[in-house]
Amino acid sequence: MTDMQTSAQHKQRSLKGLIADYSAIFAFLILFIVAVILKGSTFISVSNIMNILMNNSIIGIISLGMTLVIITAGIDLAVGSQMAATGLIAMTILNATQNIFLAIVAAVFAGLVFGAITGGLISKFGVPAFIVTLGTMQIYRSVSEYCFDGGGVLATGRSASAFTAIANTKLFGVIPMPMIYWLALCLLISVIARRTAFGRYVYAIGSNKRASFLSTINVNRVLLLVYALSGVLVALASIIEASRLGSMNSASSGSGYEMDAIAAVVIGGTSMAGGRGTILGTVFGTLTLGIINNLMNLLGVPSFLVGAIKGVIIIGALLIQRSVSKEES
Amino acid sequence: MTDVVKMRQIEKAFGANAVLKRVDFTLEAGSIHALLGENGTGKTTLMNILTGVYTKDQGDIEIDGAPATPASQQQIAFIHQELSLVNDLAVYENLYLGHELKHYGGLRRREMIATAQAFVDRIGIELDVTAMVRDLNASYKQITEIVRALMRDAKVIIMDEPTTSLTDVEINDVFKMMRSLRDQGVSLIFISHKLNEVLEICDTYTIMRDGVVVSSGQVTPELTEVQLSNQMVGKELAYSEIYQPRPLGKPVLTLKGLTKAREFQNVDLVVHRGEIIGVTGLLGDGRSELFSAVVGATAFDAGQVLVNERPVRIKTTADIKRYGIAYLPKNRKENGIVPDLNIEENLALPILGRLSRGGLINRGQLTATVQRYVKQINIKVADVKDVIGSLSGGNQQKVLLAKALCTDPSVVILDNPTQGVDVGAKAEIYHQIMDLAKTGISFVILTSEIAELQQLCDRVYVMTHGEVRAELPHGDINERDIMLVATGGQLD
Numbered sequence: 001m002t003d004m005q006t007s008a009q010h011k012q013r014s015l016k017g018l019i020a021d022y023s024a025i026f027a028f029l030i031l032f033i034v035a036v037i038l039k040g041s042t043f044i045s046v047s048n049i050m051n052i053l054m055n056n057s058i059i060g061i062i063s064l065g066m067t068l069v070i071i072t073a074g075i076d077l078a079v080g081s082q083m084a085a086t087g088l089i090a091m092t093i094l095n096a097t098q099n100i101f102l103a104i105v106a107a108v109f110a111g112l113v114f115g116a117i118t119g120g121l122i123s124k125f126g127v128p129a130f131i132v133t134l135g136t137m138q139i140y141r142s143v144s145e146y147c148f149d150g151g152g153v154l155a156t157g158r159s160a161s162a163f164t165a166i167a168n169t170k171l172f173g174v175i176p177m178p179m180i181y182w183l184a185l186c187l188l189i190s191v192i193a194r195r196t197a198f199g200r201y202v203y204a205i206g207s208n209k210r211a212s213f214l215s216t217i218n219v220n221r222v223l224l225l226v227y228a229l230s231g232v233l234v235a236l237a238s239i240i241e242a243s244r245l246g247s248m249n250s251a252s253s254g255s256g257y258e259m260d261a262i263a264a265v266v267i268g269g270t271s272m273a274g275g276r277g278t279i280l281g282t283v284f285g286t287l288t289l290g291i292i293n294n295l296m297n298l299l300g301v302p303s304f305l306v307g308a309i310k311g312v313i314i315i316g317a318l319l320i321q322r323s324v325s326k327e328e329s
Numbered sequence: 330m331t332d333v334v335k336m337r338q339i340e341k342a343f344g345a346n347a348v349l350k351r352v353d354f355t356l357e358a359g360s361i362h363a364l365l366g367e368n369g370t371g372k373t374t375l376m377n378i379l380t381g382v383y384t385k386d387q388g389d390i391e392i393d394g395a396p397a398t399p400a401s402q403q404q405i406a407f408i409h410q411e412l413s414l415v416n417d418l419a420v421y422e423n424l425y426l427g428h429e430l431k432h433y434g435g436l437r438r439r440e441m442i443a444t445a446q447a448f449v450d451r452i453g454i455e456l457d458v459t460a461m462v463r464d465l466n467a468s469y470k471q472i473t474e475i476v477r478a479l480m481r482d483a484k485v486i487i488m489d490e491p492t493t494s495l496t497d498v499e500i501n502d503v504f505k506m507m508r509s510l511r512d513q514g515v516s517l518i519f520i521s522h523k524l525n526e527v528l529e530i531c532d533t534y535t536i537m538r539d540g541v542v543v544s545s546g547q548v549t550p551e552l553t554e555v556q557l558s559n560q561m562v563g564k565e566l567a568y569s570e571i572y573q574p575r576p577l578g579k580p581v582l583t584l585k586g587l588t589k590a591r592e593f594q595n596v597d598l599v600v601h602r603g604e605i606i607g608v609t610g611l612l613g614d615g616r617s618e619l620f621s622a623v624v625g626a627t628a629f630d631a632g633q634v635l636v637n638e639r640p641v642r643i644k645t646t647a648d649i650k651r652y653g654i655a656y657l658p659k660n661r662k663e664n665g666i667v668p669d670l671n672i673e674e675n676l677a678l679p680i681l682g683r684l685s686r687g688g689l690i691n692r693g694q695l696t697a698t699v700q701r702y703v704k705q706i707n708i709k710v711a712d713v714k715d716v717i718g719s720l721s722g723g724n725q726q727k728v729l730l731a732k733a734l735c736t737d738p739s740v741v742i743l744d745n746p747t748q749g750v751d752v753g754a755k756a757e758i759y760h761q762i763m764d765l766a767k768t769g770i771s772f773v774i775l776t777s778e779i780a781e782l783q784q785l786c787d788r789v790y791v792m793t794h795g796e797v798r799a800e801l802p803h804g805d806i807n808e809r810d811i812m813l814v815a816t817g818g819q820l821d
Contacts, residue, residue: 195689197681200674207669214626214658214665215678215732218647275669 024268024284027317031291039298048294050176056290057182058244060283061237062257063264064189065230067282070265071193072226073206073274074129078118079234079261081141083254086111087238088144091153091248098159100166107235114140115231119224137258144250152249160246167243178240185233190279192229202226206274264289267317288317331394333358333485333516334379334405339388341374348374350540352388356485356533359514361507363527363548365561366537367751368723369709372520375537376487380405393484405485406478410493410722410749411662412470414462421445421458424477448480453509466612468499472506479515486510487518492526493749496612496777497812504530522751524554536560562753571759571784572803573767578602580638581771582654582740584623587632592618593795596632600740605762605772607786607806609779611815615795616775617659620742624649624656636740650679655738657729659745659775665729666717673699673713676731702731706761707754722749730758734765741765744775759784779808791815 035043042048062079069076090107094100114136121132155163169177193199201222204212213219242248268285270277292313296306334356341349349371356362366372377383379390381402390397392404414423424445430437445458454472462470471491478486488507492500507517507530519531527534528548535545536557544560582600587593593615600606608616622629625643633640636652643649649656658664667675676699677684684695699713708727710720717725726748733741743762747755762772762785774785782789783806791799791814799814810820 191689197685197690200670200678200681200690204667204670204674204678208663208667210663211665211667212678213646214624214656215667216646216650216656216736217678218645220645221647275667 022281023320024281024288027267027320028284028288028291031288031295031313035291035295039295042298043295046174048298050174050179052287052290052294053179053182054176055293056286057176057178058237058241059257059260059264059289060182060286061185061233061240063261063268063282063286064185064279065233066261067265067268067270067277067279068189068193068199068202068226069129069230070262070270070272071202071206071274071277072223073209073272074122074223074226075133075262075272076118076129076227076230077133077258078114078137078140079230080254080257081137081139081144082111082114082231082234083238083241083257084248084250085114085140085144086235087242087248087253088148088153088250090235090239091155091242094159094163095153095156098157100159100163103163104239107239108232111231111233111235111238112228113231115228115234116224118231119227122227123220123223141250148250150251152247152251152253154247155242164243164246167240178244181236181240185236186279186283189233193279198222198225203275206271206276208275260289263314267314289314331358332356332391333393335389335391336375336379337389337391339375339378339390340386341371341378341383342386348540349378349385352537352540352542354379354535354542355545356516356518358516359511360532361511361517361519361530363531363534364518364520364537365524365527365534365557367561367753368749369721370537371540372537373489376407376489376518376520380407380487382407403481404483405487406475406481406483407487408471408474408478408489408491410490412474414470414473416463417461419459419461420456420465420473423462423473424458424480426477428481445480449476452476452479452506452513454506466499467495468502471495471503475506475510479510483515485516485518487520489520490522490749491519492521492523498611500526522749522755524557524752527557528552528554538562558752561751571756571763573763574803575603575767575787577604577787578769581636582623582773583633583635583638584619585633585635587619587622587629587634589618589622589627589629591795593622593629593792596795596797598790598797600771600773602739602771603766603769604787605766605774605785607774607776607782607789608792609775609777609782609789609811609815610792611777613794614792614815616792617744618795619792620656620744620773620775621658624654624742626656626658650736653737653739655679655733655736655741657733657741657743657746659748661722661726661729661748665732666725668716668718670717671714672710672717672720672728675717676702676713676728677735678732679736698735699731702735706731706734707757723751723754726750727754727758730761738770740771740773742773742775746774746776747778747781755781779806779811782806782811793817 066076066079086107089110090103093106094103118132118136121127122129167178171177171180193202201212201217204217205219205222209219241253264285265282266272267288268281270281292310296309301309332355336352336354339349339352352375354375364372374383378385381399392401395401415426421442425441430441442458449456449458456469456472462473465473475486491503495503511517521527531548533547536543538561578601580599581602584596584598587596596619610616621627623634625645625648634643635641641652667678673695677695681690684691684698696713703710703713706727708731709724717728720728730746733743747758750758766772774781776782786806787803789801789806790797791801791811793815799820801810814820
């Protein structure tokens, strides 16, 4: 056995490891290249790229919290209806007081409470996250629809234009603000996940809950905080959405967002079994979904077929990821 | 006698790391052969080469006198420490898992049950094949796994530390089966760190150290544990010198009348400053349940826990740090290891919060703390940022011991602390515990190994069916008395 052989083997392995670790980035790059080939200059134009980033920043922010939730081996199906609820709270307070700051604080507080309720039910009573959030998903949506008679709220009064400016302003006239918010929150959540004791406990609990509990980690508190943090992120996303559209609808706002967020997290390489995943992966998972949507729009794929093609690409991306990481292990 | 397995001049390297160096290994048909050596010495690699999981770099393997082929390697079954049974299926379903008897897609249940039962009866085991695996005790789970291997025509069965999670009674069940198999011509390779068991059950042995075979031969009545362990470690072990009498302080941990229905009753126990106490007994003695309630992992019904002679309320495990208690649970894989975190984070898990500044973990301080323990208890680790799974079992156990110590506790509760640890590392861990006790740290050691109790403990509590039945001072710790009390007898 020569040294050259071993070092060659080593290199091969680490390349595969690299692909496995950053599979979300590779999936994104492949799709990006496909998009450039198919739709060249239209796709690569600054306005289209900014469009993609803008349209996906809301799902992007929601999937940050979802990533942490899924790393604990949990799930949150309620983020979509929670978003409608917090958004409606923000709009109602805004119209009543004309105080933007108050509206934002109220929405964030509501998001925190909603998340804490979910987290509390899951940790304290041991109800599976899927069941709890299947319930809260319906409760938040139904109560919202009842309160607003299935309709929505439009931003009115003197603060309305200042409120809509939150999401509709462009930095240097090019970069949409939602993208900046998204980027800032990515950095924040990534630091929390990697560099704080809380973040490491999130991974530990998803990896081996019993060992974490016996290692004197307050598992219930960490779980409650994870869902509360996710609730706050959903509330921030709801403010951006409300600002962007100038309105919030109790029946349609946020509908189906939970599925897009979960898809982004999973494409990003986070394990549904818990313990593994990165914020960077989720960002590229979100962008991958975004490119798929955009490309089908540009190619004029009939809107009723978009879901099917999206589904095929999601499953395909996961299969490739799975086979690469299997070879690696 | 003929040789069923002959391995000659086996070499294997992982990258630049030579794991096996010209290893010879011979197994006679119808014998029980002990494969001995410290953790990370190449035993498992050698067995993985024998079964065809790894490929060898050099050397020959003969099975039944012919060069090994994938088909003949299939007849060698490797039974790992972590059993691969499905708890929610019956014994016979496990025996036929993946090889079910079918009839037009339907299962031939009756035939499977009858055949499996006949097979089990023929090899002389009392086991109802329709019983659910989850209802079996640990020894019968092990036996089920062996039966499964035999039903698939295994000629050689490799058992990797089969007795670590078994009680003495259960070990006897497994040994009975091993002897009966040997008499029927099956060959067994027995990997174990328990040298008394080796002397009891094995016919021949091979000892490995650092990837080479240092000796092999017959197990004769003259052979002693000390001879074997000296060859494994390569130096004389100073075992008996570990225990040193020390001045003890005031009580630090006191249990008064601690009771939990069906688990433990009316337990009174006291640990003084700097004292090492042992708690022992047979399966169902309740010692693990008792201390898992003390540390807040489960609740108890009545009684009091006192720390420094003041009553405390420990509601959850997160509370014990405040009272200076640390806990190392048994069953490393289920209760200890966090597989997705690296060695460093596993070790410092309970103190990550304390190592943070302004909310962020201070990486430099983390690494410094971890390195201190790596050096102090001699954990063999290439890089503390590697995944914990890259360490051998014994070194994983050392990481968990360090994890318990890193909270700067005044009382450390260790449940089965030397699980899967080789003799050399065991002695190191014992020395560590003794040194720490000299500095005033108290230890509670839950174990069924008498030698461990003798080498470490100032006092030993013997439990039976959840009750403390005897308390032995250091000088009176002996196997006869402990077994007498543990099996329900009375000391004179």
